[in-house]
Amino acid sequence: MRCLPDKILQEYLDGELPEAKSRRTEKHLAGCKKCSQRLAGSRAQNDFIRKKLSLLYPAEIPVAPAFSPDIGRFEMRRKYEFKRIFTVTIRVPTAAVAMTVLFFLGFSLGIALQNRGEGIRVRGGETKSTPLYVSTSDSVQILSLNWDFMGYRPIEHPQSIIFKEEQK
Amino acid sequence: MSQGETGDQSGQVRFDFLYQEQFSTVYKFGYRLLGDAEKAKDLAQEVFLRLYRCLNGSEPVHDVRGWIYRTAANLSLDWIRHETRFMKISTLGFGRNGLVHEIEKDFDKAEEISAVRKALKQLRPRDRILLNLYQEELSYKEIAQATGLRRSSVGQFVSRAIKRLARQLEKGEKA
Numbered sequence: 001m002r003c004l005p006d007k008i009l010q011e012y013l014d015g016e017l018p019e020a021k022s023r024r025t026e027k028h029l030a031g032c033k034k035c036s037q038r039l040a041g042s043r044a045q046n047d048f049i050r051k052k053l054s055l056l057y058p059a060e061i062p063v064a065p066a067f068s069p070d071i072g073r074f075e076m077r078r079k080y081e082f083k084r085i086f087t088v089t090i091r092v093p094t095a096a097v098a099m100t101v102l103f104f105l106g107f108s109l110g111i112a113l114q115n116r117g118e119g120i121r122v123r124g125g126e127t128k129s130t131p132l133y134v135s136t137s138d139s140v141q142i143l144s145l146n147w148d149f150m151g152y153r154p155i156e157h158p159q160s161i162i163f164k165e166e167q168k
Numbered sequence: 169m170s171q172g173e174t175g176d177q178s179g180q181v182r183f184d185f186l187y188q189e190q191f192s193t194v195y196k197f198g199y200r201l202l203g204d205a206e207k208a209k210d211l212a213q214e215v216f217l218r219l220y221r222c223l224n225g226s227e228p229v230h231d232v233r234g235w236i237y238r239t240a241a242n243l244s245l246d247w248i249r250h251e252t253r254f255m256k257i258s259t260l261g262f263g264r265n266g267l268v269h270e271i272e273k274d275f276d277k278a279e280e281i282s283a284v285r286k287a288l289k290q291l292r293p294r295d296r297i298l299l300n301l302y303q304e305e306l307s308y309k310e311i312a313q314a315t316g317l318r319r320s321s322v323g324q325f326v327s328r329a330i331k332r333l334a335r336q337l338e339k340g341e342k343a
Contacts, residue, residue, distance in 0.1 A: 010327035016308045042327070049330050052284045052337065053303045055277070056200040062209065064191035067184075067216060 237314040287336035
């Protein structure tokens with residue numbers, strides 16, 4: 001007859017075998033020295049583990065606190081933990097990304113504002129800044145607030161533009 | 169008084185009775201598994217909060233003891249996994265309210281407890297819960313209900329978990 005598997009020995013030790021199986025196991029144990037030694041080993045190990053685990057019993061058991069269905073301390077703690085984790089793992093990178101985006105937005109807004117009024121280039125000449133006014137609106141294109149930074153477009157009639165410097 | 173109110177009252181009485189009777193069971197279970205008095209209390213509170221909701225809701229609870237163990241086991245499993253993920257349990261595996269207090273009382277015993285906890289921490293969460301239930305002297309049927317294992321597999325899993333823990337304890341002693 002084949003030797004007994006650990007599972008059967010464990011079930012036998014715990015008294016979980018059905019009666020017929022238990023009798024068969026006992027019969028085998030009576031005739032198999034190896035299995036009876038294993039059984040003794042398992043029993044000793046079980047006792048050892050039980051003894052060790054019994055050390056973990058609390059020294060005292062508190063009285064059950066007043067129960068209120070509105071208070072889920074465990075849930076509250078979890079929420080708190082989530083908040084803490086959120087702070088560390090998500091909030092910091094989010095803040096960093098937000099700051100970067102804001103910085104670039106501010107930077108581009110600054111450039112756009114700086115370029116305001118610089119979008120007039122006299123054909124064949126250099127770009128002049130800060131136009132005071134333009135006399136014939138149909139002949140010039142003012143690219144003030146040039147948000148897309150696509151560059152300047154040439155102006156058909158440069159004479160019609162009067163610059164601050166020239167006015168002086 | 170209407171019938172509904174009477175039903176609610178008897179439900180409340182039943183819950184109060186269960187709470188007083190089973191609180192220590194869940195507390196002990198949680199304490200052994202999580203190693204901290206506060207956490208054990210929190211676990212018990214959460215288990216009974218869920219039981220309260222179940223008893224007052226539409227979900228029927230037939231085997232209350234089994235239900236309590238199953239819920240406690242699932243919650244602790246979540247908790248252990250959660251804490252392992254975020255490294256929140258101290259490396260020694262005991263909390264400020266548990267062992268520290270005991271250390272003051274009895275140093276040798278505390279050292280032994282610490283060794284057992286360390287060894288347990290090396291096991292998989294499922295094995296830890298299984299051993300905890302086994303220590304409670306639950307039947308295989310109850311263990312199967314609490315863990316979701318098949319009844320016929322419980323012996324095998326218990327046997328393996330015991331061997332693993334014994335090996336870890338041996339390793340700890342050698343180290």
